[in-house]
Amino acid sequence: MTRDVIIAYPNETCEVALERMMRAHIRHLPVVSAGHLAGFVSFRDLVLRDVAAKEGALQMMSSAVHLTGSAAGGIPPMWKCHSCGHLAHGEAPPDRCPACAARYDQFGLLKES
Ligand SMILES: [Zn+2]
Numbered sequence: 001m002t003r004d005v006i007i008a009y010p011n012e013t014c015e016v017a018l019e020r021m022m023r024a025h026i027r028h029l030p031v032v033s034a035g036h037l038a039g040f041v042s043f044r045d046l047v048l049r050d051v052a053a054k055e056g057a058l059q060m061m062s063s064a065v066h067l068t069g070s071a072a073g074g075i076p077p078m079w080k081c082h083s084c085g086h087l088a089h090g091e092a093p094p095d096r097c098p099a100c101a102a103r104y105d106q107f108g109l110l111k112e113s
Pocket of ligand 1: 083084
């Protein structure tokens, strides 16, 4: 039985835990809170969380770009979802259609400003 158990703490970021798992070549990590086992996280759970967090960051960045464009006085171009017809303003199409969740590559430029 292993004495030096590799653990994670609830307040750690996904990135920190992922790096620890990769270094140790393990796919599951016990989470310890106040000296007690709180649960386990899997490599897959953390990768999915990490990807979701990065997608959120991308959306925040694209909305920031949109605001910058509007503040500069320009009218951002309009994008149309080819799946459901949803319209969206922005310098780039949204990552996902807010109406039908189609990917950005389902959007076509409707009008150049
Ligand atoms: Zn759509």
